[in-house]
Amino acid sequence: MPYPEGHKMKVRSRIIESAAKAFRTNGIKDISVPYIMKGAGLTHGGFYAHFDNKEQLVSETCRFAISDTITLLQKAADQEKQEPKIHAVINLYLSPSHRDQKEIGCILPALSGEVSRASEEVRQVFTHELQRMIDFISDLAEIDQSIGSAVLSTMVGTIVLARSVNDSELSDSLLSSGRQHAKEIIKLSR
Template sequence: MPYPEGHKLKIRGRIIESAAKAFRTNGIREISVPVIMKGAGLTHGGFYSHFDNKEQLVSETCRYAISDTIALLQKAADQAGEESKIDAVISFYLSPYHRDRTEIGCILPALSGEISRSSEEVGQVFTQELQRMIDFICDLAKIDHATGNAVISLMVGTIVLARSVSDPKLSDHLLSAGKQSAKGLIENST
């Protein structure tokens, strides 16, 4: 009996979702294809009927994960009360909630340290997706790309450090300082 229409696409989506969760939490090198497939509820053997190699999966996962992050940030912007949309996005991104939930968080902090050691294809896709995040921030805040580059760099760097330290108070202080600095950059650019 043949699979229903769209079955293969649905399975591919499950694999990408599993990879996004795994890469966000543990990076690229620490996660094997069998772990990703198990996370999708599938066997390792089926991987190659969906992807040529792990690099292709990493590339597609970067695209998926950035789309997912932009959707989360857009939701935060849409729910902004008296706070400006960009301030709401910064507050969400640099929140304990985002810091503590790596499995659903932005993939940029998780993969930034590994991309330079990845394939050229992965590096190009990561670059395109980073640019998409910068464009999102620039459009939302109505700022130039130089300021957008600085804001994203500050936000991603803050999350990396806040997730890295063992002292919870220091982690919270880093988030607070990052929020204040990112919002200040935007205020000073307008």
């Protein structure tokens, strides 16, 4: 009996969602294909029916994860009624919940250190997705790309450091400072 129409795409989506969670939490290198497939509720034997190799999965996962992050941040911006919309994005991105929930957070802080050693295919996709985030920030804040790059760099760097320390007060202080200075960069650019 054949699978229903769209079955293969649904399975592929489950694999990508499992990979996104795994890569966000543990990076690329330490995550195996069998681990990802198990997270999707599948056996690892079916992986190659959906992807040529792990690099293709990493690339598609980066696309998915950035789209997921932009959608989440756009929702926060759309709900903001008082402050500039970009402030809602900065506040959400540099929040304790984003810091603490790596498995559903932005993939940029999770993979930035590792991607420099990845394949050219992965680096090309990561570069494109990073540019999408810069464009999103720049367009929402109505700032030029250079300032948008500085704001995003501040945000990503802050999350990396806030997740890295084992001192909760320092981590919270890093988030607070990051929020303040990301907003200040935008304010000074006007």
